[in-house]
Amino acid sequence: MPDRRTFLRTLLSSTAALAAPGLWAGCRQETTDQAEAAPPLRRTTPTGPTRTVRLRVEPIEVEVAPGRIYRTWGYNGAFPGPELRVREGEQLQVIVENFLPEGTTIHWHGVPVPNAMDGVPGLTQDPIAPGETFTYTFVAAPSGSYLYHSHVGLQLDRGLLGALIIEETTPHVSYDREYTLVLDDFLPGAPQPLATSAPGRPGRGMMGRGMMGGMRGMMGIQMPSYAGSLINGRLPEAAPVFEVRQGERIRLRLLNPSGASTFRFAIDGHPLLVTHADGRPVEPVRVDNLLIGMGERYDVMLEATNPGRWAIVAIPVEGTHAPARAILHYRESRARGLPSGLPETLQGRTLTYADLRCLEMLPARRPDRTFHLVLSGGMPMAPRWTINGQAYPEADPLEITKGERVRFRMINHSMMLHPMHLHGHFFRVGDALKDTVLVLPHMGRISFDFIADNPGRWFFHCHNLYHLENGMAREVRYRS
Ligand SMILES: [Cu+2]
Missing domain, CATH: 2.60.40.420 (Cupredoxins -  blue copper proteins)
Structure with missing residues (x-):
């Protein structure tokens, strides 16, 4: 039996390895037959034991640098929250107890969970009220590096986030040691919605650093402090x-x-x-x-x-x-x-x-339905971030039908990056499978395809929290 490093070299040097049945299938020349033979990415039946985790959502104090205390919110007293680590196929049961003064939810970012477990307030559940408990249960699959975070308002920028690692049964790469690096921006106070300022006058919450703040505001770049x-x-x-x-x-x-x-x-x-x-x-x-x-x-x-x-x-x-x-x-x-x-x-x-060349597949076929989506916002005096001119929640759902292959074609008319995230599904962008894709500013274009295989009411939105909060989101709704 070759060790994993040898296996990786073999994989890299041999296209035969890519075509080996039951091992990997290249994602560029697949047929429907091959797609049916591949293990499904989304699973509803566990193949391992149930893992139970309790998460207390509560006000905490953390030291971000020596002597620098950060009063914020966190999970189990920690910021970032504790790394949740499970094996692929296990049933994950997370009991969430809310000790905050307001409602909260948890979203399992990237994991194609059943709709009712997705943690989007107003779409899949009511917020967990102060003093209340809610239990999320789903099969931890497929393997991968994921996030969990609050999906209520601006709570994510108040420290309610953490890593969720679903370990592979058989990694395609070998290693001796691993580390998780959670990259974040540091907002010392409670997050505030961003107001777009008039030209030359940096507004509250903008990068109010004199001329530069004003200049950037005018140029359509809005950031918290x-x-x-x-x-x-x-x-x-x-x-x-x-x-x-x-x-x-x-x-x-x-x-x-x-x-x-x-x-x-x-x-x-x-x-x-x-x-x-x-x-x-x-x-x-x-x-x-x-x-x-x-x-x-x-x-x-x-x-x-x-x-x-x-x-x-x-x-x-x-x-x-x-x-x-x-x-x-x-x-x-x-x-x-x-x-x-x-x-x-x-x-x-x-x-x-x-x-990026994925080692998994999405069946190759023409889309059954295509949405053309224009991403706009950041204009002085117009605080909304929109998709086709509409700001969520005053926005039409994108309606799809189970079994369809759906294409989203996006163009970015604004001056900021938009990391667009689809809940409940992986999508194919080029030859990669992803769930979040950056759309570059200044007329950047990108399109992705996904299979409508997970019925429910799903969120599709910009993962810049301030763009989301100002409307850059849609519901993707399955026709019943
Ligand atoms: Cu955005």
């Missing part, structure tokens, strides 16, 4: 240290549950071998850095072959808040302190969606 960026809840002054040994292969799970920040991520001295996008396995692709939007996840493999103490950075690409920093430290290294400067790998090759 973030005081920095975090990795695993820590500012650079308390940068987390990820220890490795020379020769090890490290799996990093990069998650971006932030309120309004797309990050450019890089590690000095080390390229990144991208192995999963939004939890779905891809043919490993080597890059120097990557962009990760709100709601997106990437798993990357790192070969620890360059001893030292290296900077890990996540730089916000919109807004003026400072980057997040962490440290990659080789046990053999005597270096101390926070590596200064920016990684040279920021200058190298950036991952694009065209680089």
Whole structure:
């Protein structure tokens, strides 16, 4: 039996391995027969034991840097919330107790759960009232790196977020050690809705930093007043240290549950071998850095072959808040302190969606239904963010029928990034399966297809919390 590293090499070097029955099927030339033979991504019957987790949602205090206390909300006293880790196929039962002064829900971002477990207030459930308890139950499948977070108002930007890891039974890549990196923007106070200001007059909640704030407001960029960026809840002054040994292969799970920040991520001295996008396995692709939007996840493999103490950075690409920093430290290294400067790998090759080749399938066929969706907003005096001119909840549902292949074609008429997220389904963008996709500003276009195989009332929205809160969302509704 070859070890997993040998298996990976075989996979990379041999197209025969890709075509082996029951192993992997390339996602570009599939037939309907092959699609039926592949294991379903969505599962309703558990193949493992039930795991029960209790989450207390409560006001907490956390130390984001030495002596810097952050009063916020969290799960089980922690920010980010505790990492939930289960095996693929297990039944996950999460008992949520609400100790907040207002209602809350939990959304299992990326997991195609049954509709009633999706945690969207007004669509799939009423908020869990203060003092009340609600139990979410679903099969933990398919494997992948996911998020859980509140879907009520701006609560996500108040610390109600965490990582949900569903471990593979048989990973397609081998590694010696793994770490989870939760990238976030740091808002010291309670989040406030953003008001769009008149030209030249920075408004409340805007990046009110003199001329720059006003300029950016005029240019259609609206951001909350973030005081920095975090990795695993820590500012650079308390940068987390990820220890490795020379020769090890490290799996990093990069998650971006932030309120309004797309990050450019890089590690000095080390390229990144991208192995999963939004939890779905891809043919490993080597890059120097990557962009990760709100709601997106990437798993990357790192070969620890360059001893030292290296900077890990996540730089916000919109807004003026400072980057997040962490440290990659080789046990053999005597270096101390926070590596200064920016990684040279920021200058190298950036991952694009065209680089991603999924190892799973969506049947190849023409769409049965296509929606053309124009994303707009950020204009002075017009605070709404819209899809085809409508702002949720005053917006028509996008109606689909079970069994259809549905195509969403999006164009971004605004000056900000929109990470568009579909609940309850994976979609195919290029040759990748994802659940969140960045639509670039200034007339950026992208389209994705999905199979309508999970009936219910599903949310489709921008994962920039402030765009969502100002209307950039639709219900995707199955006709009964
Ligand atoms: Cu947006």
